[in-house]
Amino acid sequence: MEDKHLKEILSHTQLMADENLKHRILHQIHTEKSLSPMKSAHSSTTFDNLLFIFGLMYAIIAILTIFFYISIESNPLKSTTFITSVAFVSSISSLYWLLTVYEEYRKHKRI
């Protein structure tokens, strides 16, 4: 069979896409595009919260360390009050961060 003949008979078998296929494709692209900035905003908010909460936590712990060092004039790690205070501050911060992440997750799921 000649190439020319085969090409000619195959030309009858080319499909035509439905008229609304183009619309469906562009609609999906637009939808995905409009959703993508929300995704990045969501991740940046979570990261900002993380920095803020744990930044504050370490700042409080640093102040406590200085305060205990000056007031008891020895290694603060030997003081039970210091250890308890640090544990309290870190657990409150962790709990707060956990709640923030959960809230962000709920908001994102609603969208």
Added chain:
Amino acid sequence: MNEQELITKILKGDTASFGFFVDTYQDMAMTIAFRICRNKQDAEDIVQNAFVRAYNSLNSYRSKSKFSTWFYRIVYNTAISQITKFQSKVEQDTLGKVENELSSLESIPSLPIEQQEQSDIITLAIDQLPKDEAVILTLYYLEEHSIKEVAKIMSLTESNIKVKLHRARQKMQESLKSYDYGR
């Protein structure tokens, strides 16, 4: 405006320009997808997914190769990966169902009955070929891609494509003879 300029526009955020690529390549993409899944609805889903994938990875397109080669490779890979999902459905398809499908296609709506019958015979003959050989025939003869480009699209070697093309031509000829095509 050429394709490269349009791609630059799209990458800058002009989504509407992507419509040009959809208009230009959707019919051939449909044909390639249909050769693999042999179901019009699934072929449409494959083409839609392929276009979205192409849009999302447009920044990875290098103008060294033709846009069509790059895009048909995406269509082929999308079809191959999705066909496993449709596999059970496709296996249940009988020849009769394929014939029904053929009658619903809009490829040649205005042909006279005799020509329509001939066209159905050709489509049946293609459907009897293995999927990869049907795709090779389509790309080589309909889209006029070179052996090298077909090899790139299907991730096969050039010699492999040559062998499959030769085999597909022979099978096609035998099928058409058995249907008394052209008499």
